[in-house]
Each structure stands twice: as structure tokens, then as C-alpha cells.
Amino acid sequence: MTQSAFTKPPTGIWSIMAPIKGRIAGAIALGALSAATSVGSLLAIPPIAAQLLSESPDAGVIWRWLGLAVVLVAIAFTSRLAAFSVSHLAAFKLEVILRTAMAEHLAKVPLGYVVTHGSGAIKKWMQDDVQSLHAFVADTTPLIGQAYTIPALSLVVMLATDWRLAIATLGIVPLGMILIQLAMHDYAEQRDAYDRANEEINGIIIEFVQGMQVVRTFDDGSSSFARFQKSLDRFTQTLRDWNAKSQMAGRLATLLFEPLPTLLAIAAVGTWLMGQGTLTLPRLLVFLLLAPRLCGAFKPILTLSHLLNQSKAGALRIGSVLAEPVLPQPKQPEHPQDASVTLSHVTFFYSGLSDGDRTALQDVSLTIPAGTVTALVGASGAGKTTLARLIPRFWDVTEGAIAIGGVDVRQMTSETLMSWVSFVFQDTFLLHDTIRDNIKLGRPDATDQEVEAAARAAQAHDFILALPNGYDTIAGERGSRLSGGQRQRITIARAILQDNPIVVLDEATAFADPENAALIQEAIAALTRHKTLIVIAHRLPSIMNADQIAVLDRGRLVERGNHDELVAMGGVYSRLWARHQEAQNWELRGRASTTVPLRNTHA
Amino acid sequence: MLKTYRRMMVVAGSYKPQLQKALALSIIASILQGIIFALFFPLLSALVASPVNFQQAWQLLGLFGCLVFVEGLIRWQELDFSWLTSTDVAHETRLRLGEKLRHIPLQALNQRRSGDLNVVMSGNVSELVMWIGSLATLVIQTAVVPSVAVLVTLLIDWRLAVALLIFFPLAVPIYRQMRSRVKTNLRKSVNADADAASRVVEYAQGLPVLRANNQVGARSQRLQTALECQRTVQRQGQRLVSLPLITMSTLVEVGILIIIAMGALFVVQGTLSVPALLALIVIAMRFTEPIAQLVGLTSVFDLMEVGLERIEAVMNIPALPVPPVPTALTRFDIHFDQVYFRYDSHTQWALQDVSFQAPARSLTALVGPSGSGKTTISRLIGRYADVQAGAIRIGDVNIQEVDPAHLMRSISVVFQDVYLFDDTILNNIRMAKPDATDGEVEAVARAANCYDFIARLPEGYATRIGDIGGTLSGGERQRLSIARAMLKNAPIVLLDEPTSALDTESEVAVQDAINQLVVDKTVIVIAHRLSTIAAADSILVLEDGNITEQGSHRELLANRGRYTAMWEAQQQAQEWRVVA
DSSP states (O other): OOOOSOSSOOOSTTGGGGGGHHHHHHHHHHHHHHHHHHHHHHTTHHHHHHHHHSSSOOHHHHHHHHHHHHHHHHHHHHHHHHHHHHHHHHHHHHHHHHHHHHHHHHTTSOHHHHHHHHHHHHHIIIIIIHHHTHIIIIIIHHHHHHHHHHHHHHHHHHHHHOHHHHHHHHHHHHHHHHHHHHHTTTHHHHHHHHHHHHHHHHHHHHHHHHHHHHHTTTSSSHHHHHHHHHHHHHHHHHHHHHHHHHHHHHHHHHHHTSHHHHHHHHHHHHHHHHHHTOOOHHHHHHHHHHHHHHHHTTHHHHHTHHHHHHHHHHHHHHHHHHTSOOOOOOSSOOOOSSSOEEEEEEEEOOTTOOSSTTOSEEEEEEEEOTTOEEEEEOSTTSSHHHHHHHTTTSSOOSEEEEEETTEEGGGSOHHHHHHHEEEEOSSOOOOSSBHHHHHHTTOTTOOHHHHHHHHHHTTOHHHHHHSTTGGGOBOOTTOSSSOHHHHHHHHHHHHHHHTOSEEEEEGGGGGSSGGGHHHHHHHHHHHHTTSEEEEEOSSGGGGTTOSEEEEEETTEEEEEEOHHHHHHHTSHHHHHHHHHHHHHTOOOOOOTTOOOOOOOTTO | OHHHHHHHHHHHGGGHHHHHHHHHHHHHHHHHHHHHHHTHHHHHHHHHSSSOOHHHHHHHHHHHHHHHHHHHHHHHHHHHIIIIIHHHHHHHHHHHHHHHHHHSOHHHHHHSOHHHHHIIIIIIHHHHHHHHHHHHHHHHHHHHHHHHHHHHHHHHOHHHHHHHHHHGGGHHHHHHHHHHHHHHHHHHHHHHHHHHHHHHHHHHHHHHHHHHTTOOGGGOHHHHHHHHHHHHHHHHHHHHHHHHHHHHHHHHHHHHHHHHHHHHHHHHHTSSOHHHHHHHHHHHHTTHHHHHHHHHTHHHHHHHHHHHHHHHHHHTSOOOOOOSSOOOOOOOOEEEEEEEEOOTTOSSOSEEEEEEEEOTTOEEEEEOSTTSSHHHHHHHHTTSSOOSEEEEEETTEEGGGSOHHHHHHTEEEEOSSOOOOSSBHHHHHHTTSTTOOHHHHHHHHHHTTOHHHHHHSTTGGGOBHHHHGGGSOHHHHHHHHHHHHHHHTOSEEEEESTTTTSOHHHHHHHHHHHHHHTTTSEEEEEOSSGGGGTTOSEEEEEETTEEEEEEOHHHHHHHTSHHHHHHHHHHHHHTOOSOO
């Protein structure tokens, strides 16, 4: 096992940088060094000026000071370059660390977490959110060193040079601060209003764009455009209100932090002090050179602040992914005795949705003997899929237990469990790799003959041979070249090769490709032969021969038996059956006059 | 540069004069700033003179103060744009984008992922407008202030002016080189990112299988390789970019050193006065901030550039041509007359020489394998895009001669997936006919079998869709969409697999609702289950964009062609049992 990068999940932008904190500290220090040397190089100017102003300038002294300035600028340049490189390389390293940590973590959390969020969201976390940290980690950290060093150092130098002028210079800063405070006095409140308006406008934009397709089938979009326009107006008004309140102080602050007012103040006070005879020109020069930098030092940080906000949001999301509790692993793993499945008093609700009526499954008990076929039936939302997914431990049950071959699934390692249960769902998964390797994913040590046998059984051999490189053809990402049915058959071949004793099947897969339904159906037959089979059933005729049919209704097991028994019972199943037959016989008729009774096209 | 300016003006829209004014003010303020800096020459001269010429110094300081005040006033005016007008620009830009989306062909809308358009309308607009004022000002300041300073220097000492002139423009080629390196590397890193992203997607999708083989986390070779490759590209890019970037930010410091060295030499030679040199140093120092900021904001520039490009791309989509004198539809039979259609960016015809007629109030079914052109036909009736050859007529009128809004009012569409707005149930139905009374809406809701489930909702018809989230089932959503279509009561109804995604229980209710909807309408239906459309007046069998068979169910079965094969395959699949 690789050592986890974090001892506890990060909670913010600083703790997420923990794995590279040494480098970041280095980058900040180098940034500070470059700032210090850069300011220091300016201090060579007044002595040079003093020499030049003296009666007999000493060229040697001038060149020495100039030489020192050159050295300091060189150091500033080198350390700035180093700070920049260190922080960027550290940021890149952090990206790999975070992505690997998330990949590791996602392998340990309940599969249900992965399935419900979907690969799109996971891609966003692992790519975009991690990337959003870059601006902060790489670009901002060296600037932090500069932003604190320059004002502090300038201040010390200025106070040492002439405290009166220093105070005159600093007068500008508090004035600016007060104005900024004024501009932001109800910042939190305004920000809230703005955030709400912003959220609303984003929601409306999404709705406008996504709904456009539908809206356009009604009119030219004028109805939803009016909605869009109304909330856009609201948003703009909020923004205007905010700006109206803060603009005065904001503009004043912007103007004050320009170098000119500071220079003016220094020149005026300096001239006055010189008139008093208590200030020399070289000292005044120190201020003319340093003071504007003091005011300017905050600027880059302010301009990068919106990137920082993005980084913060990304860090929070990454933190919450890494904080997702992992699926507990047993201390002493056990192995199942046989391929039977037993559910005893299983109750389950999705965490976060535990508000009573959102219970997905309630006290379900069901015994599935090894080698039998059990169908799960019920309206959408009845709990069929949830129940099927609890067996391979997509989530852990809230109450009760699920056992395979007498062993609680929570007492097995993930590897053991996954080697007992295969599942074939509608969403096919193919690697961007050869067809052969895609099938071998079920059993990496399988021989070519075994792969081919599995493909034959899955009705895939023929079309695979027809591909340009046969088994060595690369399966296109998201299947640009393979049809849905072909992809389905490759995943079935994988499951056949895997040969796990228990198969969980979503029946809809049998109809994934309407043109080739018969081939997929044969493939499924090959996969499920002699297995314990659990089918999530949508079409009733296909499960008429199942050993047992479990009928679910709003999370409860309401009926159980075979087809004939259940039809005879006259309950939920028999009603579903009647509905099914009615739906099958639907014939669309356009004219009002036609009242011909429906005829059974099955006959 | 000029391109960016032109684009900025396009985005500014009707606020173009305000933006131009802000830019002009910025130029004036910057020139003024250059002149103010030049005041340091006489000021320092006065202070260096012995005895110090205080009278002149205070006069100069007075002028200095006045000019700073005037410069402040001008900047204040200029900030009008950032603080006030920019909000209106964003508003107008969003409205213009919104308007655009209403009038482009649906095909163009479909080609763009809705996520992209969201980003353009919300993110890009904010980014642009937030920065458009401040960045333009910054660029102007960086260019104008040094130029003025160099001009003034020229009056003092031409040698130093030449030194400045040679040195500071260096920033331009260095900056250019950095930008071009960034761009080259961007392409590489986009590829590496895309590769890593697809590996991540693959990993996420494959987790169940990968877990079984213990190929997860750091042991997932494929993922690790892609991540490492991404890092390598990033490091390469880093190496390329950092040197010019840092060189630029150190440029001013080195420039000042050169001025000091040259100036000291000239002073010692007696060809330059000390105050002139000192003033020059003070002025040159002021070039530091704008250049440093410009470097720091490179990423913002990129954002803005990209934002401008994307907004422009949307704005440039040609709108669906609208006839100057639209013809109204009076009859509702549909004619396809040797229609050829190809989707944008496709090389193959989606429809080739397709001709058929659907008489008014008849039922026409489209069948065939996926990709054969069924959906294309139904889309083209609503003028999804214009055909390349041939004509589609409703009544005797070519649909290109009809006002698109009028055409859309004549057609109801029921798709597999239903889009509901975050509004009340009542309003979601009413959008089909904004002036419908509550009674009318409730009547169609009843007719579409919606009444039962609406009655169960916490606030009935007043329940907001957003408040009940995903609790409506597919069948319930579908019935709402059918109620909408009923309220609209358009003479043409297009049905695209309306029940294929539903479970048995809702299917019957939806089927009932559709039966109500299609009465006395011209109906075009795409249905996979052939038994559904066996009673159609005409069935068109499509293959590869061609109509290969055409006739009633009975006629087609007698043909013993493709339709018969499909029919028999379906009968067989219906019989399928999980356990043989």
C-alpha cells in the first residue's frame, strides 16, 4: 500500500498544501528574499547621489555602490526566478499527489458514492478542481512573500531615514484604509445579496440554455426569454445598488493608491523640511524611491483575489471528497461457502436523505439459493436497483445484513466480494485499449484462447474479427466505432471470462441495441448459465420462468413466488401483468372516428 | 492589439461611446501623468541648487498639486466605466446573447454543449466586463506614460533618452515571445489534460471492475502514466515560460542600473546635471508597477481573450433566415420533396432524396435502425436547420417562407425526455399558451392523466418543480409535457419515442394521454415497437437516409422486405426469457 498523502482530510487551501509545505515555505522565503534585495538595490542610489552632489565626487565609491546594486539586482532576479520555479514545480507535484490521493480514496469509498456522482463529477473534481488550486499555489505564494516583505522593509528603512517624512507617507495609507473600510462597511450583507442574485442568474442562464431546445418547440423562445430578462434585471439592479453604495469610497481608494498622491505629499513635506534645514536631498530621494512601492505592494494580491476564491472553492470540494468515509474493511476477512445470497431484515436509506419517507428499502428478507434465478420487479423507485446494488456492496445496509454463502458481505475484502459477484448494467465500460485487454480485464492472467472462447460465448467473436485489427483493435473512447450492442457484448464477454458465481443483471441491457437484441440475449444466456442470477426486471415476459419473483413496492417486499403463483394471487404483480399486456397492445390511431377495439398483435 | 480593441468594442455594444470615452480619458490622464513626472526635473534642480531655490520649488509643487488634482478628476471620470457602465454592458451582453440563442437554428444550438453556453453567458461575460475597463487602462498606462517620459528625457539629455528608447521597448519582444511560448505549450497541455481527463473518466467508470482486480489508486498503471505525462508537459511549459516572465519583471531594475551607470559617467564628465539624473531615476522607477502588473495579469489577459473569442463565436452564428413577407399556414399536410440534408461538419448525407406526403389528419410512422434519419425528418419539419436541396412544404408553403415563431406554433413535439422549468406546475403547462386560463390548464391536465399525481403534490398546481426535485417520475413528467402539447393544440404533432423510457405502470397512462392528444392531428411518429404503429396510414422505412419501403402495415408485411424482417425479429425478442 502506498502511504496516504494526508493523515486527515484537508479542510482548506492551506491544509491541502500540506504534502508540499516545505517547498511552499521555500517559495515564500525566496519571494521575500527577492523583494528584500530588490528594495535594497534602491538604497544604493542615495549614497551615489550624495557622492555626485559633493564637491569632489569619488568615482571609486560610486562604482562600489553601483556594483553592490548590480549584485543585489542579480540576487533579486535569481531568487525571483527560483521562487517562481519552486512554487510552480511544487504545484505540479501537488496536482499529482492530490489526483492520486483521490483515485486511492475513490477506490475505498462505497461504489454507490462513485455511481451516484458519476464520472462527469469525478472528472471535475480530479481535473478541474485540482487545476483551480494552481493559481494560488503556484502564482500567489511567491507574491505573498513579496507583499509582506516590501511594506515592512520599506517602513523600517523610511523610519530609520526620517521619521517625520515616514509619518507623512504613512498618512496616505490609513486614509486609503478608512476609505476602503467605508466602501466595504456592509460588505458581508451586500456580498450575500450579490451571491444570491448571482446564483439565481446562473440558475436562470442554465435553465434558459438547456430549456431552449424545448422552448423553441413552443414559440421563438419569448416566454422563457421574458423569465430570463426579468431575473437579469433583478441581478443588474442588485449590482447597481451595491456599486452605488461603494463606488465613492472605492474610486477614492483607487486614486489614492496610485503613486502620484504619495509622491506629491512627500515632495511637499520634503521641500518644507529642507526649507527648515533638517533634511538632506539624498534622504528625500530614499522616500521618492521607496514610498510608491509601499502603496503598490498590495495591488497584485488584490488582482489575484478572484483566482484565490476559485482555488478556495476547489480546495473545499477536494477536501470533502477526501473526507468521504471509506467502506469499512474487515480485520479478519472471510470467504463465502457457496453462491447463495441471503438478505435478512435489510433496511436502507441514502445518507442525507433519511427523512422518513425517503427510506429506499424497509425490512426486506429474501433467500436466494445458489444456482437459482430471482427477478426483482416493481415500479420505478420501488427499490429494485438499490436492492441489487447492495449485494456487491455499493453501499452498506443501514440495518439488517446481506450474506453470500453464509458470510456477511461486510466480512469480506473488496477483492473477494468482487470476485464472487459480477454485474452487467446498461452503462458499458470499455478501456481505451485493445478489445483483448478489455475482455481480459475480467481475469488478467487469461490466455488468448480463453479470451476468444469468452468472446464466442458472448456472440462477439465474429464482429471482433471483422474489426481492422481483430482482437488488437483499440476500442474507441466512448465507443465511436462500436455500436451499443457490440460494446455490451464485450462487457458480457469480460464477465463470462471472470466467471463469478453470482451475476446481477439489469434486464434492460438485453434490449440495449434494438437491432441486435437477439445476439445480446444469447450472450446473456451464456453468461448466466449455472449461476446464481439476480435480475432487475422491466419487462415481465422475460422473467416468467424465474425460480422466484420478488415484488417490491415503495421499498418493501410485498409479494414473492413464481409467475403463476403471483398472477393467481391477484395482488401488485397481477396488476402489473395486466398493465403490461395493455401497454404492449397499444396502437396509435390518429382519427377520432376510429373506435376499433385494440387487437392483440402478439397473436 | 487592434483585434482585441475591435472585439472589445463589439462586446461594448451600444455602450461603445462610453468605452471609447473611458479609453480616451485614460490616454489623456496618462499623458498628464507623464508630464507630472517630468516636473521632477525642474523640481529637483531647484532643490539641488545652492542655495536651494525654494520659491521656484513651491511654485512647481503648486503646479504639481494642480496637475495631480486634474489627473485625479480625469481618472475619476474614467472610473465611471468600471464602476457604473460595466454593469450595464454585462446586462446588455447577456441580453444580446440570449436574443441570439432564440434565433439561431436549433442545429447550431445543439452542436454546442449547453455547459459551454452557460459558461459563455455567465462566466465569460463577468470575466470580460470586470476586467475590460481596468485592463485597457493598464495597457494604456504602460504604453503612454513611458513614451511621454522618454519624450521629456529627450529634451534633457538625448543620450539617456536613446538609452531608454532602446531598453524599455525590449519588454515588447520579450512579452511577445513569452506569449507565443505560452500558446505553444497551451496546445500541448490541452492535449495532456484531455488525455488525463479521459483516463480519469475511464477510471471512475471502471472502478467496479478495477476493484475486483485490485488495479486501483497508485496501482492503476494507466491513470498514473497519464498523470505523470501531464506533469511532464506542465514542467516543460514552466521551463519555457519562467525565464522571459521573470526577465520582464526585472527589466526595470536593470534599466535603472544602466541609467545610473551612464548618468554617473556623464555627471563625472560634466555633461549631465545631477538633478536631471536623479529625476530620471525617480521617473524610471515608476515604470516598475505597470509592467509588473501586466506580467501578473497575463492569466487574466488569457481569460479575457478566450472570453471575447467565445462570445464572438456565439454572436457570429448566423440566425435562421426569416422571410421578409412571411406566409401564414392554412393547411397542414406535410410534403417532403426530394430533400437532401447533411448536418454541419458531417460529410455524409443524413437524408438523401427523401420524398413523401403526409396528408392532413393522417398518421405517418417512421421506422428504421438508429441513425437512419427518422429523427432528422421530424426535426426538419420544425426547421431544425435548412435543407441543402429540395423543399419541405406544409400546405403549399415552403417552411422557409414561414415566420419561425408561426411555424413553431403549428407544431407540438413530444420527446422521450421532458424539460420542466423551475416554476409551478401550472406555469409549466401554461407556457404552451401564455393566455390560457387556470380552468383551461386544469382541463388539459385532466385529459393528459395528470390530475391524480398533481392532486397528491403538497400545493397541487401551485407546486414548484424545483421544490419537489426529482420526485416526479418519468411518466409523470411525460404526461405534463403532453398536457402542454394539448393546451397548445397545434395541428401537427411530432412524437419521438414518447414511451420508450417508461416503466409499465406509467406507460399505460402516457399512452392514454397520447391517444387524446393526437385526435384529428397530422401526426408523425417515431416508435421502436412496431405493434404501436401498425395502424398508421403510412409507414416509412428508412435506411441510411433513404426511404426504402413505404406503405401500410399490411402492405409492407406482404412485401416481405426489411419491414417484415424487423417485425419478425421483434416478435422473437418479445418472447425472450432470461431463463431459456
